[in-house]
Amino acid sequence: MSEKQDKGAALIVIDVQNDFCPGGALAVADGDAVVPVINRLMKSHAACVLTQDWHPPEHASFADNHKGGAPFSTIQMPYGEQVLWPRHCMQGSAGAAFHPALDTVRADAVIRKGFRAEIDSYSAFFENDRKTPTGLEGYLRSRGIKAVVLAGLATDFCVAWSAIDAARLGFRTEVRLEGCRAIDLDGSLERAMTAMREAGVTLG
Numbered sequence: 001m002s003e004k005q006d007k008g009a010a011l012i013v014i015d016v017q018n019d020f021c022p023g024g025a026l027a028v029a030d031g032d033a034v035v036p037v038i039n040r041l042m043k044s045h046a047a048c049v050l051t052q053d054w055h056p057p058e059h060a061s062f063a064d065n066h067k068g069g070a071p072f073s074t075i076q077m078p079y080g081e082q083v084l085w086p087r088h089c090m091q092g093s094a095g096a097a098f099h100p101a102l103d104t105v106r107a108d109a110v111i112r113k114g115f116r117a118e119i120d121s122y123s124a125f126f127e128n129d130r131k132t133p134t135g136l137e138g139y140l141r142s143r144g145i146k147a148v149v150l151a152g153l154a155t156d157f158c159v160a161w162s163a164i165d166a167a168r169l170g171f172r173t174e175v176r177l178e179g180c181r182a183i184d185l186d187g188s189l190e191r192a193m194t195a196m197r198e199a200g201v202t203l204g
């Protein structure tokens, strides 16, 4: 899809925050490389929404909130499997701030997610129970938006979960891979790519 044809689509920028960039608490390799790509994409889209991972200190996804919980191990939560992460994107912290070079002035809205201590939220649309809405669907629909383009961090977690939900909700959905970087934990990138394709997401 050319940048011109994207005009009617909303760009959804996922979690381009200091903690996911080199030097951050949950750094994604080469994570800051997405910033210039996304700044350029912002200029060719009619609407732009940023998401911000935004956790309270007692958040259930933090390994150090679980006795003996090792970072990057997996536990069962009432809503399903949960990876335990290093403490990251704490509400109000420097790590939770957007990357300083991200052109945030161009954003129409910021959706924060993961602010409920007992449940994680990878997707921009629903928490990890896949039911509790963030409000993004209503925001996009009330603006008449029918197509979304996604970029950001990380490809295999928050970008993939957001893209799959967008497609399921009936939005025409494209992920711009040049504007994404992955964590790639035990094959998670490969699984995410397959799941996105199966959900009808265009990988561009």
Ligand code: VGL
Binding pocket: 014, 015, 020, 053, 085, 122, 153, 154, 155, 156, 157, 158, 159
């Ligand atoms: C993310 C792990 C934990 C992401 C957020 O933005 O992909 N990953 N929290």
Ligand code: ZN
Binding pocket: 053, 054, 055, 061, 088, 089, 114
């Ligand atoms: Zn998080």
